[in-house]
């Protein structure tokens with residue numbers, strides 16, 4: 001079976017945790033988009049892994065982790081990350097492959113990224129990791145791919161400083177480089193998991209453009225970025241939090257605002273530890289936006305959702321969701337493409353009674369209090385998509401399936 005896991009919001013939904021949990025039953029995990037802009041935290045007992053470029057599947061001991069063609073790879077960041085996980089006792093040798101079609105992020109692109117963003121009239125608030133610069137060069141056909149390091153003619157055309165930088169990594173990487181389509185074909189009978197970064201609302205085409213990242217973080221991106229045909233993909237899982245967060249700038253209709261929601265945003269940020277893994281920036285917090293989530297489910301063929309961080313609401317008297325947008329006096333359930341409309345949207349909310357119970361030890365749907373079940377049932381009905389897996393804490397064990405994803 002081939003399973004795709006994507007973020008169904010603006011990133012940081014808990015993809016890392018869920019990919020680690022779900023990859024137990026797969027042999028190969030392919031990360032298909034983004035670069036070191038991503039930040040994924042995985043907690044297994046007393047070990048905490050923080051990954052950016054390396055697929056979260058690496059934490060499971062016997063999995064092959066592939067950095068796909070749709071990724072943009074900063075080799076310095078990649079080897080720093082590999083050194084870091086090695087220090088934590090994770091053996092990765094002979095388990096990491098890198099697509100020869102993936103593009104390389106060169107050091108000067110990071111500064112170019114920051115300069116470009118600071119010159120924008122409305123900055124995006126990028127992570128400064130050179131992501132947009134690398135994807136732009138790729139689109140204009142001026143990029144430099146992993147495989148190009150071993151093409152003497154192309155290598156010789158590089159600027160001296162770029163070549164000197166890559167000289168450090170060229171031989172270290174050689175044994176990891178693969179033709180990904182061929183590799184997946186040769187292993188086509190094995191279970192594979194395709195791991196997204198960012199989220200549907202940060203996707204270059206489907207997201208809140210221009211306040212997006214530059215890769216294809218949508219489900220279709222799995223086929224493009226892994227070099228596999230879309231018909232090979234059996235199931236699409238979308239990860240969403242019990243609320244919504246966003247890092248960086250851009251419209252966020254269901255964002256908690258002090259004037260109407262008081263301290264709610266700050267409370268969620270504190271209890272949910274909503275600080276970026278990559279930049280340390282506080283994440284903006286809001287209620288679960290079901291208008292955006294329904295759009296994410298439909299436009300990505302999401303078969304099943306994973307609801308994470310349900311435990312963050314354990315102490316709240318009331319839990320809110322956004323069920324519509326009021327734009328220019330009219331209520332709509334449609335997620336707009338235009339950011340001026342998205343910025344104007346006033347959320348129409350619905351409140352649920354809080355469960356006031358510690359969920360962290362729940363290990364099945366039946367263990368959940370009635371109020372939490374009602375919250376789950378409402379979401380499923382509204383977005384017309386089942387919630388197959390629930391997460392009630394950061395640890396791998398604090399997760400339960402209602403339906404086995406690999407069945």
Ligand code: GDP
Pocket residue numbers: 007011012013014015016017038039040041042043272277308309310311312391392393394
């Ligand atoms: P990703 O980018 O989608 O992989 O998500 P991040 O790792 O950036 O952010 C999710 C954060 O929430 C991480 O610190 C996780 O350890 C944590 N987390 C994931 N699921 C849960 C959950 O169900 N409950 C709690 N309390 N924390 C969770």
Ligand code: IMO
Pocket residue numbers: 007010011012013037038039040124125126127128129130131132196197198199202211212213214246247248249
């Ligand atoms: P994970 O995989 C949340 C956001 C940045 C910025 C915008 C563009 O951890 O969910 P970029 O550096 O990509 O050009 O920045 O996208 N962004 C993320 N936000 N989670 C992420 O990844 C993100 N990756 C990029 O904050 O607003």
Ligand code: MG
Pocket residue numbers: 011012013038039040041277
């Ligand atoms: Mg993250």
